[in-house]
Amino acid sequence: MTSLDNPLDSLPTPSERRIALRVTPAAERALRAGHPWLFEAAIQTQSHAGQPGDLAVIFDRKGRFLAVGLYDPASPIRVRVLQAGRPATIDTAWFRAQIQAADAVRAPLRQTDTTGYRIIHGENDGLPGLVLDRYDDTLVLKLYTPAWIVHLRSLVSALETDLPAQRLVLRLSRAAQAREDSLHGLHDGLILRGPALDGPVLFQENGLRFEADPFHGQKTGFFLDQRENRARVEKLAGGRTVLNAFAYTGGFSLYAARGGARSVTSLDISRPALDATARNFGLNLGHPAVAATRHEQIVGDAFDELARLNAQRRRFDMVILDPPAFAKTEAEAARALGAYVRLTRLGVAVLRPGGVLVQASCSSRVDADAFFQAINRAAAAAGRPLREIERTGHALDHPVRFREGAYLKCLFATAE
Template structure:
């Protein structure tokens, strides 16, 4: 764990005091008037001077009227991430504090529901594009997806301190950001920007269940908060059902199933460290009678291979949960992702007991909800295990969707005939 000294943040060059003026295509003008948060490189028709990452760019229409202001990033095809539409605004600490206050207000009820781990800022959908802030009880984790945020970090941290008290603030960087060290001014992934992080394994609660997440090395920021409501739904389905959790990661769905009365739970994931964390999460909840009574086993293996092996051994489960990682991050990967979802469906229904229940999710934004649901239904029908989908779900309240491209999560709950 590395702690960023105060002087390191002080040495980050501030954004230029001079704002970039941009003209854009008619199509881009229409999109910005409708509130879209991105301006792409090819949409810029006039730019009189170059800009640095983090410079504020003001976008005008053909009549030189203000359209929007945002963060400029010359290293990204998303050249400007829009902060404010419609009328001029001063982008400063007070502006950031107002955005953070509004985001916190939208999540204000979660702690009253036994949840101290959740997404505080969901990027573009909370008006702060290219930035995610996850709360793990007293620890906040900032995930930065564009170099445009680096010059604004000192101001953002000051605004964050106004809005929420935290023991520590941790910086996580996207893979693309980690490939641009010259733009980071000494900042590193997993660095503590403010306060203190006594232990990278941070505890928090979700619907009253206790979890532990590694906020320095875990995927994303350490945990997948977006599935909270789907996990709760699984708890309501699990009583008396032998459960298989595929792509289990640190056992979120598994623990919920046990808490809901599943007598046996098998967590399957290719990552042995993730499964060790799943075991630890079960240990943290042994005070709950249902969790203590459940038999929890783990299997470190490739999901496709393991499902096929379970089928060959004629092992059957009453509840199967399939929550794979994003399978289509680019347009050219969509077709392969759909085939993978179908293959996973066929393998999963083959290990389901008669009248079993399938819970299957997709976090691939490039695969539409309609295409995902259709692919799963078709694959199940092809192996003579037709589905009766009794529930579909999308995003939880701490993962709001403000524009079409921001929607990614979809989940189905189905009885298998």
């Protein structure tokens, strides 16, 4: 991937002219309650047109300050709130304060042989529309709106001061990449600081070693949000045969192996992902339990392969179902629940009596209670009622500070 000496030098500076907005009473209430988004439909008056990254100041009906945030004229989320309640100067010092506060929350992780984790979780850490992940000496900054582009000089300066690293990689969401005219020459996979990178980066998670591809990998290279659920699997895996569906690069598989699983089967539709799984196992052969675990790989669609395994009468003591998001919009939520129900039935069909089912959802559009109810009902309808062990949510490096920010839920249960 490319690396330029000073890729930020060509960026324009943020406009000094602030956009003044008046909003609906409902939007006033939401902003006062701490919601980080202002939608286009909630704007009643606007002082002038703006460009992505202009600062918009939001006032209430009496002309009092409500919030200031990043303006994006092409997004239904017209303003992403940076500061609410009290006016503030949005500059490098302000960014440093947010970064320092977010980093302090993650301090406990640095005591756990963990060098891969999320440092900034967007709106939930006061920096809406971006995430920042650490993979040892490489930081990966992912932007979900071009509104951040004109502020990158200040933001990167703050990162270099408070989070020194060998390398800083820029990732852009698909929606941001589609707005090429607002990117000012920047592109997905650009190295903003540091040397070029020819292969994956290595990092540790609870003492296990993994590789991550910060250029092509899912999210920023790894599913860091499942770290604590992986650790729970490790504690439950001893002596069991484990099936890890939607295995990706084998995070759950490796934890199960270190936990003493007799065998682990990693199932994924992607051969490159399973190749990475094999490499990750190779990185951890120094752990006797990992070296002793028989590891099998199956390439294929999880739904099809689960049905095939059942037809072959194969059974496992633990089945892990961690699919990608089935619902990206509210309209897809009902269909997603149907997919989770089908997946549950397929999962319990290959699970031995008394075995452990681990089933997760990363769909924010699917309500947690509805998800857990659907799993329990599907298992009961299949004649395999569940005895719940635990319901889990977000890890400390993926905090939730507004309703739409909650997406991850996971059920641990035994099946009769």
